[in-house]
Amino acid sequence: xxxxxYQAKRVLxxxxxxxPDSGVAYNPVEAHEVAAQLGGRVVIKAQVLAPGRARAGxxxxxxxxxEAELAAxxxxxxxxxxxxxxxxxxxxxxxITRELYLGLALEPSGEMQLTIAGEVAPFAxxxxxxxxxxxxxxxxxxxxxxxYSFGLTRRAAEGLVQMSxxxxxxMASLDALRIEINPLAVLPTEELAALDAKVTLDDNALxxxxxxxxxxxxxxxxxxxxEARRHGLYYVGLAGDIGSLVNGAGxxxxxxxxIESLGGRSANIMDVGGGARAMRVAAGMNILVRDKRxxxxxxxxxxxxxxxxxxxxxxxxxxxxxxVAIPIFIRLTGTNEALGRDMLQDAPVHLVADLLSGARAAVxxxxxxx
Numbered sequence: 001x002x003x004x005x006y007q008a009k010r011v012l013x014x015x016x017x018x019x020p021d022s023g024v025a026y027n028p029v030e031a032h033e034v035a036a037q038l039g040g041r042v043v044i045k046a047q048v049l050a051p052g053r054a055r056a057g058x059x060x061x062x063x064x065x066x067e068a069e070l071a072a073x074x075x076x077x078x079x080x081x082x083x084x085x086x087x088x089x090x091x092x093x094x095x096i097t098r099e100l101y102l103g104l105a106l107e108p109s110g111e112m113q114l115t116i117a118g119e120v121a122p123f124a125x126x127x128x129x130x131x132x133x134x135x136x137x138x139x140x141x142x143x144x145x146x147x148y149s150f151g152l153t154r155r156a157a158e159g160l161v162q163m164s165x166x167x168x169x170x171m172a173s174l175d176a177l178r179i180e181i182n183p184l185a186v187l188p189t190e191e192l193a194a195l196d197a198k199v200t201l202d203d204n205a206l207x208x209x210x211x212x213x214x215x216x217x218x219x220x221x222x223x224x225x226x227e228a229r230r231h232g233l234y235y236v237g238l239a240g241d242i243g244s245l246v247n248g249a250g251x252x253x254x255x256x257x258x259i260e261s262l263g264g265r266s267a268n269i270m271d272v273g274g275g276a277r278a279m280r281v282a283a284g285m286n287i288l289v290r291d292k293r294x295x296x297x298x299x300x301x302x303x304x305x306x307x308x309x310x311x312x313x314x315x316x317x318x319x320x321x322x323x324v325a326i327p328i329f330i331r332l333t334g335t336n337e338a339l340g341r342d343m344l345q346d347a348p349v350h351l352v353a354d355l356l357s358g359a360r361a362a363v364x365x366x367x368x369x370x
Contacts, residue, residue, distance in 0.1 A: 001201045004047045006089045007215050008179075008197040015173065016166040017181075018193045022091035031072035034090040035065040041093035044071045050081025058085065061093060094193060099183035100150070100160070101127070104167050106177050114138060114164060116146045138168040155190040163192055174212065175205035203234075224268075224287050231283035233272060240265025241369075242362050243288040243297040245281070247272050247306045255300050258355060264363035267294055275305040281314025282321075289322045295369035296327050296362040300355050303334025312340035316347060324348065327365045331358045 003011065009019045023034035024047075035042045046058030053059055058080050060071040068090060076085045101117040112134070117127035128146040132138045143164045147157035167179050180198040187193060206213040228235035234249070238256070242264050246252045249271055256266040268291075272284050288297050301311050311332065328349045332340045341351055352358035 001203050001206065001212075001216055002049050003199040003201070003215060004049065004087075005045065005197055006047055006087070008199040009089075009194065011174065011199065011212070012166070012170060012179070012194065012197055015170045017163060017170070017197075018191065019197070020092045020094055020193055020195070022089055025072060025088045025090050026086070028069045028072035028076065031088055031090050032065045032069035035062070035068035038090065038092045042068055043089075043091045043093050044068060044075055045089040045091065046075050046078065046080055046085040047087045047089055048080045048083040048085055050083050053080055056080045094185060094195070095188050096183075096185045096195075097188055098156075098186040100186065101180070101182045102160070102163060102167065102184045103180040103182070104164075104171050104176075104178065106171070110134075112168075112171065114143070114168070116143070116150070116160070116164075118150050132168065138165060140165070152186070153190050156186050156192065159190070159192040160184075163194075174199070175202045175208060176200060177202050224291065227287055228270070228284070231280055233270065233280065233284050233287075235271075235284075235287065236269040238266050238268055240267040241293055241295045242366050243267045243270070243291060243294045245270045245272060245284050245288060245297070245299045247274060247276060247301050247303070247311075251300060251302055255298065255355060255359070258359040259298070259363060262359055262363045264359070264366055267291065272306075272311075276310065276314075278310045278313035278317060281311050282317040283314075285315055285318035286322065289318060289324050289326075289328075294326055295366040296329065298358050298362040299328065299330040299332075300358060301330075301332050301334070303332065303337065303340075306334070307336045308332040308334060308340030309336040309343060310340075312343040315349070316343065319347060319349075326369070327362075329358045329361045329365075331355055 006024050013019050021038055025031035025034050041063055044060040046053050058075055058078055062068045062071050072088055078085050103115045106112050112132040114130040115127050130142045140161045143161045144157055147160045171179060176199055178200040181194040183195050185193050185195050201212060222237055224237055225235055242259050244255045246255050252269045252271045256269055259266045270284050272280050329352050330349050331352045331354055352361060
């Protein structure tokens with residue numbers, strides 16, 4: 001789950017990260033009011049979960065409230081990355097002497113890494129990456145050494161140490177996967193301030209953070225993502241035309257990779273999870289069979305705690321409620337495999353022996369449907 005910049009800054013500010021004064025506006029008049037309260041120059045920033053805001057004209061520096069209102073009108077008329085601009089961050093502009101990049105990421109290995117990089121001279125150069133020992137955590141000397149290598153003054157270096165420690169603590173307390181400050185500004189006073197912030201949270205840990213789960217913006221999700229979430233499914237939309245339904249994240253990625261390796265284009269990752277019952281499988285199939293982009297669907301189940309007969313029941317339930325005009329290829333392996341395959345014998349689907357043969361058949365069917 002990604003947070004908007006204004007949400008990320010509020011969360012990080014509460015955990016000790018320095019950010020400029022700001023306010024959120026939902027229309028140009030509110031942008032005028034916030035700019036008047038802040039006084040002086042302000043930056044108008046579109047709040048959308050899409051890259052390239054500045055290139056699209058979604059970030060404007062203005063001098064007074066009247067300019068802020070005019071800029072807000074123009075920015076809110078934009079479509080950035082296919083998303084409308086529904087809110088703005090109106091932030092006090094600050095003088096900048098230098099810029100840095102500061103990021104923390106949880107690697108697939110479980111190791112946490114801190115990256116510090118220089119954005120402009122005299123800091124331009126190779127980034128410094130610090131591997132954080134999980135038993136002792138981030139140590140101040142590690143950051144201090146990197147700060148001095150970039151030529152920071154003592155005061156700025158200590159500010160970077162404190163900022164890095166705050167982000168490290170935030171990663172743990174928020175169950176975050178990634179936190180990025182870009183740019184991290186060095187002010188004329190040698191203090192540091194986060195001018196932009198990106199926070200990605202672990203969806204699987206949101207049950208521990210209901211206050212963070214409430215920050216999710218429904219309008220930023222596609223209809224498929226919203227429906228999947230309601231049914232406890234993990235769904236990621238991709239740009240292809242072959243849909244897939246699997247049980248388990250590893251199998252989801254493997255299925256997508258096999259489809260792509262055979263020349264097909266994967267349209268999604270749909271993980272019904274371990275031990276999925278028929279109702280959840282039916283909900284996942286409903287999302288796929290109603291997706292007008294798809295030219296074929298591949299179901300790949302490796303049943304352990306997931307029972308193949310429950311999967312078959314869910315597929316049959318979905319087929320009984322929908323008119324399906326595209327071919328569906330189903331691979332069932334594992335617990336109650338024979339029962340599940342028997343249940344699907346008379347259904348308008350194609351049973352396949354394994355993932356590879358199923359992917360080949362789905363790719364061929366998608367090509368025929370061009």
